[in-house]
Amino acid sequence: MVYNIAFIIMGIGIYGIVSQKNLFKQLISLSLIDTGVNIFIIGLGYLEGMEAPIYSAITPVAKFVDPLPQALVLTAIVIGVGTLALGAMLLVHISEQYGSVDPDEIRVAKEVIE
């Protein structure tokens, strides 16, 4: 059931990138695709009846779910935030030079400049 949720969120993110006309909305849909992929990867590593992978007083011997996908997703979340910050700064630059964040108006403004 978790796999279906992850696939539908990825599909909504792709719909947002193709059909929206505002560059900020396209950036938000890219972040939605990132969230869907992270849920899918961690859902692959779940074993029934096992606990979180930390040695503690509750689980003194090893009865863990798979810890390898969690290490991969930890890196992927931080890289997603870095991409978002750089993309937002680029959009501020574009809007200052061409006057708007709409791809059709930017194309018209580029032909006027040349």
Place this chain on the structure above:
Amino acid sequence: MRRIWALLIVWIFLSFLINNVLPILPEFGKFDFFMRAIFDIIHKSTKDNYEPVEFKKSANREDGSANVVTSIVVNYRSFDTLGEVTVLFTAALGVGILSASLKRKSFLEFDEHFVLKIATGIILPLILLFGAYIFIHGHLTPGGGFPGGTVIALGMLLLMLSDKQFKVTDVAKHTEQVAGSGYVVVGLLGMALSGVFLMNFLPTGVVGNLFSAGVVPIVYVLIGFKVGAELSSIISEMKEG
């Protein structure tokens, strides 16, 4: 017209995933342990003698941290964490360069409110203490360097919102430089003492103590400082042109 094309593309993508990928995957949550390759990491030894590891009773393993995800991220796949730290550094560098070359520098001004000032004075030390607790105990409890640094940067954001004259000065840049190169120095020390880059060269104690797991707490403290300084300087560059 765009929406119809978009719906068609999403329909093709979703039908490919649900009809061709979902039957190949194993069932959700079924126990298939021998096809997964993590026996070595959970039993904390890659040399084929599997003694069972117990909390606060086994000593001198290959990597003695109680959090298995930490021992993967910092000890067995430490080179990938070095790459991730580089990616964050590149993003902060890009934001800094782009923000300095804007022609129309506009400062975001907020009005000061006395309720926010008094509440910040009470809650800011707790936020910084919580962030430091998360990255110091990275090998015993869930967390680690990356969320610890983020919580410290959010504390700086609160201070920026409540006080008009607070500026993030050059101290953040110097902290980031020292902590970032400290990680590479730890790796080179491992190479000088044991022959392999980023090897664990300090003694690993009993699983579950504070002073255990060799190099791992030192690396997480350095990563916590670096990520905290980096994210505060990104937020400060975006606020003032």
Place this chain on the structure above:
Amino acid sequence: MMELLMYKLSELWYWLKDVVTDSVKLFYFLVGGLMIVFSIFAVEAKKTVDALIALSAVSLLSVLIFIMLRAPDVAITEAAVGSGLASAVMLFALWKTKVGEKK
């Protein structure tokens, strides 16, 4: 034709009954349904500020799914990063483009 429709409806009814009686499946159903509604709102909102708040809500609901799948490290990282940092960075960038446009 009518028989096919009645068969599909009865299949749906039995699936719903199975979900409601098992409490783990009910949790996944409610949280997943709420996530899908919020993400559709994030793509089709009129103002951009509303889409940003819906993205932050999707991030917070995914933290609940990470806890149910027994992954506390990932849950703490996604809660700190998705709710605080992504919203703050995008809000500052939005404010800067609007201040420039008013001239």
